[in-house]
Amino acid sequence: MTVRSDRLLGRSLFFTLCFVISLLLGVHFYLVSPFVASYDIANFTLAVGQYDLANLQPHFPGYPFFILLATGLARLGLEPVRALGIVSTLGFTSGLIPLYWLLKRQSFDTARLLAAFTVISVASLVVISATGMSDGLALGVLCWFMWSVERARHGHFRLLPYLLFGLLMATRLSYAPFGIVLLFLLWQTRKDSWQLLSELATLLLAQLAWLLPVAFSVGGPASFAQLSLSFVTGHFSDWGGTAQTDEASLIERLGLTLKQIVWHGLGFTSWLGLASGLFLFCQRIRPLPLWWSVTGAGYFLWVWLAQNIDKPRHVLPLVLLLVFLLVRHLSVRWLVPFLCIQLVMGSIALYRQATIEPATIQLADAITGLPASATIFTDEEDRQFLMKRPDATIVPIGSVSKWRAEPKSAEVYLTGRLFKRLRAEDVSIEVTEVFHFTSDPRFEPEDAEARLYRLNLNEEAPR
Structure with missing residues (x-):
């Protein structure tokens, strides 16, 4: 028993x-x-x-x-x-x-x-x-x-x-x-x-x-x-x-x-x-x-x-x-x-x-308030941005040569990830921070911080 x-x-x-x-x-x-x-x-x-x-x-x-x-x-x-x-x-x-x-x-x-x-x-x-x-x-x-x-x-x-x-x-x-x-x-x-x-x-x-x-x-x-x-x-x-x-x-x-x-x-x-x-x-x-x-x-x-x-x-x-x-x-x-x-x-x-929205999504929401004439240069965030604002001009940049080749209007913005990439390649540019968002780094470490900068006129200093 x-x-x-x-x-x-x-x-x-x-x-x-x-x-x-x-x-x-x-x-x-x-x-x-x-x-x-x-x-x-x-x-x-x-x-x-x-x-x-x-x-x-x-x-x-x-x-x-x-x-x-x-x-x-x-x-x-x-x-x-x-x-x-x-x-x-x-x-x-x-x-x-x-x-x-x-x-x-x-x-x-x-x-x-x-x-x-x-x-x-x-x-x-x-x-x-x-x-x-x-x-x-x-x-x-x-x-x-x-x-x-x-x-x-x-x-x-x-x-x-x-x-x-x-x-x-x-x-x-x-x-x-x-x-x-x-x-x-x-x-x-x-x-x-x-x-x-x-x-x-x-x-x-x-x-x-x-x-x-x-x-x-x-x-x-x-x-x-x-x-x-x-x-x-x-x-x-x-x-x-x-x-x-x-x-x-x-x-x-x-x-x-x-x-x-x-x-x-x-x-x-x-x-x-x-x-x-x-x-x-x-x-x-x-x-x-x-x-x-x-x-x-x-x-x-x-x-x-x-x-x-x-x-x-x-x-x-x-x-x-x-x-x-x-x-x-x-x-x-x-x-x-x-x-x-x-x-x-x-x-x-x-x-x-x-x-809680990830930082990149918060930034994607924020860009909906930018002027219609704005051009936003990104590293890898382009598709997330386009899902939020399909009519926006989003340009992904994968190299320094592509950055230099792209025409730039008066309303030019670039993401923090792209800015960091360019600075690592010794590209000297002047920017003003527009947005800054953060989220939990345990989930997507590379996307835990999202920034957007506005490119100042005469954006690239002479080399």
Whole structure:
């Protein structure tokens, strides 16, 4: 009778926890951000209405899986930006299932469900998933991919990891280093030629399944290749904002990468969150298996050496892996404090993100009061501005040469980001500040401050 009572109590606790988790996830869906808070979100939002890769709707490589799901929701009546946020949130929260399967040791395992929920409750992960970015969906697909790899290693569903890797690439191409783990699976089958061939073929077909439709949407593989080269060339030229244009040394980039993982990722820029995260390090930690350690190290090198590390979202897969590593063998008494702190921080941040306009949007509202003859030069804010004032003359500037070539009338304005870019390139100009707005830097660090300047006459000093 005692064993039966324990089982009934265990099931009761398990389903009670499922109910509580469902309520909390419902709050996450309710607090999806309604704002086109960044240049990338603007591109995704436009793509939901009209998919046009050549017009950066969205930018290369197209994110077809993310846009396809969001387009389906938008056709049901949702606003495009909310459809994107719901897809991202839904994709991320679905990761609870494979994480639980990776952790559980018995049926109705309450402790392991709590551990899995702890992973997807990290504030930085929750907040990014509630926006119109593809990161949330990508993190969810990554969780399913991790589970499929472990199943395949034991001989179950051997082809599934290759299919899910195709979905992962169709969601966020920058997660490509996670394909390293597939090399370990292929190594397992090295002595079985037919099995090796079938897995390689599945890997190739899974990539072609999303690459070919995207390529034909711009005229075919040749046009797609030309477009990709054009995008990469532009992305790595002048102020493309990538590793090639970053003047920081490798040591400085390493320090910033670690800061993004620990301070912005694990702590979510809160000393309380950081303390709770570091507390987990004091517990007994068992290392990840070799195949995941090598894969995680490969992604870390990719972020450190090749990504725009100014954006914390690039380190979020490492944060997910790190938290998974820390919680997988912890007891409930250690999980609950960390979970509660992350839930409180994440809920407050979600509410602020969903209710307070980002600085760039505040600036976009403000420019509606400028004269009709005004010309506004921007860095990457043009599409956000045009959504607010379609009739305005908005000119995006991507290089010093384009700035010099553009004609300038008496009513010329430029954004703070563009002014900062020009000053960094030693372009001497005289301006007067017109607007200045700020917002929470935890959400979109590069857009947490928005300024608009009026260009004074004789704007460029002689060189």
